[in-house]
Amino acid sequence: MAKSHSSQIPSNGLCHVPQQNPITGDVSFGNLVQDKVSVENGFGQPLLTVDGFLFSCSKEVLVKGLVNGVKGVLGFGRSNLAFQSQMVNSFGFERKFLVCLSSKSNGFISSGVGMISNSLSLPSPLSLSYTPLEKSQKTHDVVDGYYVNVNSIKVNGRRLAVDQPIGAVEISSTAPYTVLKSTVYETLKKAFSKSMTMVAPVGPFGICFRSRVDVPVIELVMQSEMVKWRIHGRNLVVDVGDGVMCLGIVDGGLGMNGTMILGGYQLEDHVLEFNLGTSMMGFSSSLLMEGNSCSNIRETVSKSIQSL
Template sequence: MASLSQFLLFFSFLFCLKNTFPVLGFQSNFALFPVAKDAATLQYVARISHGAPLGSTDLVVDLGGSFLWMDCNSGHVSSSYRLISSCSVNCSRAKFHDLGSTSCLLNTNCYVSPYNGVTGSTSMGELVEDVIAVDSVDPSDVGQSTTVDHFLFACASTFHLQGLASGAKGMMGLGKASISLPSQLSSSIGHPQKFSVCLSSSTGVLLTGSGDTVFGTKIARSLAYTPLITKQNDYFINVQSIKINGRRLAVHEQGKLEAKLSTVVPYTTMVSSVYAIFSKAYVEAATKMNMTRVESVAPFGLCFSSKGPLVPEIDLVLQSEMVKWRIQGRNSMVKVSEESMCLGFLDGGLEQSSPIVLGGLQMEDNLLEFDIGSSMLGFSSSLLLKETTCSSSLQDSTLKQFF
């Protein structure tokens, strides 16, 4: 975590250099959060600044989380956070999707259920509100820091941090719920109901609102779009078919190939029936390209000699043959030694709820725009094909002074 700590420490320093101001009446294009990958857990960690005095907390990014939660005792301790009453409007907002949780008792606190997306466990936590500070851009002035008052999140117990990256004190939920990070910032700061992620093995970014200023109009306007499906707080896309080196796989018999997008799963997983067809076809394509199979290395099922630069192309065909999410090279293979590399697609077992779960590796260096208002997902496929990366795109943008 040395590089992660140094990177996020730099952002904390930036906050100390700027003055913050009330958000009322302020309109901005976006709010930005730096994201770094933890090498040990392969989780993506973002940093927020919050409380009084203003301090920082590292949180694991969870696309399917319904709200932000943290251990309020062992991390940065704020003197300004306030408990929310169980009979308040904000408590009702937080429990909107919790059936049977609409009753309240006077003079009692609002309890919610923070979900640890890494371990799959749920605990009880208190809903609170506090101030957070975000890097944002005013249309007339680049690079200001803005405070958002009355931001809602949950305080969870220390034991609920199990499974999270070292130093992380909670999770940043990006789901569609009314108190998720994107939802609250959209209503507080006044930017569009959308957020973007550009993950990387090094420096990445999460931003709410419009990303044109950060990534440039050339990349932002080159995105392909596909319908975005929301279930509970998870985001899904429909996959009409899978192709390997242009050859369509016979997976239509497995039913609808719905794919969930996940930042807490490091590699794409497929239900066993789909993976069996996929892995067989991949081996056939690799053999035709003179790739040599080598002994598998856990958790991977297929490994090859790393000699030779080319590997099969994987296409997820979405609503039509014209709309494809292409996965190749760095987004499909994991280097496990100097001599071998393994396919970053795993057998998710017979009981996996979604036929496909797209993991972090497949999303890296791919600009993803979640447009909640129009229920569309914009995606760039690999930025490497455009001779850039998430990191270099940020450094080339008007916000390069942040990196």
């Protein structure tokens, strides 16, 4: 992304907008400014330029906890200032964007398009399951994120007996691993202890075992038994060394706001389609289980477009 000299919009006190650090949760207020922004498409398509792109400049609090060298955050939330919202307004794109996070750091985000495999020939045609997007359950959430309703959690086909509904689950690329409220986490831990012999936990994980055991599949049951998000294989366990594997899910404590956050490790190498026009989220099964990956899709699509 390249930008020219920005110019501050004349402010009378109403052009200060709140921003929330996605890692620390700290909130700061910045000045609303505009600039000419050009977006280079990673798939070899023409450069897109927005002449009056709006964004805010705030204090250092916005980048605390982020990777060294990061100067800001490109938001894909539901606000009118979010990147995809401004792209929709500028180019008439569909109100949707597609995310494919890669464990190799070469995944992609594509704004205004649907399933890539519908228009291009990929090695394994992809299909998505769809579930409704829900509203944030957080009372003081500055940035309205993306939530889906989970009716129940199953381990090896057996439903966890929890004392409260799972409810609205946040889809988060900033949480490294899926987080469960302590009451639900302890129930999950008991279910795993019945099917395998656990070893001493290795932080931040609380459920660890020898790598030679068969790990149960975890299923998130959405609006019906027909719509399930299955977590297994690479998206379920983390190799911590010395022949020990840990479940890539952590305890969020009793004071956690909400019951569950679906974290980045579980999102990797899944195709996610956020359709704001229909308020639906589509998700694929694990690409890795099909011999595919987000990095492979990016490379295949790029080559296909360049050959047109």
